Amino acid sequence: MAAPYRRGDGTADAHPVSAAAREHGRPGSADRHPRPAAGRRWLVGTVAGVVLAAVGCGRDEPRPPSSPSAPSGPGFVALSDVDQRILTDIRYATGHNFVGRRIDGYQEPLCLLTARAADALRGVQDAALAAGRSLKVYDCYRPQRATDDFLNWAGQPGQDTMKAAFYPRVAKAELVDRGYLGAPSAHSRGSTVDVTLVDMPAPEQARYVPGQPLVACTAPRPQRFADNSVDMGTGFDCFDPLSHTDSDRVGPTARENRRQLRQLMTDGGFVGYDREWWHFRLRDEPWPDTCFDLPVTRSSAD
Ligand SMILES: [Zn+2]
Secondary structure: OOOOOOOOOOOOOOOOOOHHHHHHOOOOOOOOOOOOOOOOOEEEEEEOOEEEEEEEOOOOOOOOOOOOOOOOOOOEEEHHHHOOOOEEOOHHHOOOOOOOOOOOOEOOOOOEEEHHHHHHHHHHHHHHHHOOEEEEEEEOOOOHHHHHHHHHHHOOOOOOOOHHHHOOOOOHHHOOOOOOOOOOOHHHHOOEEEEEEEEOOOOOOOOOOOOOOOOOOOOOOOOOOOOOOOOOOOOOOOOOHHHOOOOOOOOHHHHHHHHHHHHHHHHOOEEEEOOEEEEEEEOOOOOOOEEEOOOEOHHHOO
């Protein structure tokens, strides 16, 4: 059976779709069906010449659209237009991610968000800078087709060139069953970010060169990929229990850095996620029930 997906809030409940599925598109073992539930409503229209597909996303039951016509645009903005100070490292537009290539739908290394989420993040950045640090975002709005791409990849044998870095202790074939990949994702609602902290002034970011030797995301910071962020105990998108926000198996510096990030983001109106220290959803998100499939490109912003 395909259970309806519910809006996630990062807390576990009795519903068969796990917190992982609801927050990051990662179903628990009780629900291994990655596709939207049968009968889910798809709304397709054209906005500024770009096909927009919106799907009921993250609630118990589909509900009628607010208007009988196609939905208006989601009101995305480029984060750089709202706050140029926030650093970006949009991994899914590059080969430096767990798949090892650019992900479907990421046409530009751009952070698109709802205007409400971008404004909130600007407020967080003010507070971070006051503490001598900057935000750096790894992912923002994510098209539904990107999640589909993840699942198609996960279902194919081989193509595991990035395993040593991103899921060193999980077999690729188990990524879905163990809850690390699934659908849909809160990111597709446009108000969720994957984010870390960087000391200011920001150290230069090491460049990832495809084919370079890989080090486990669980390795001590001096050994793993030289991200210019502070030590969070693991790399970004590390499919491992060490990424759990409250893990007591990471060192005191990483625990304090995670605490600071969560405090800053929570104060700014975001809700964290207990299984990924980097993942935050705007509490008052404007599209709590709708996933979008616009590509990540500047023309998708208003
Ligand atoms: Zn995330």
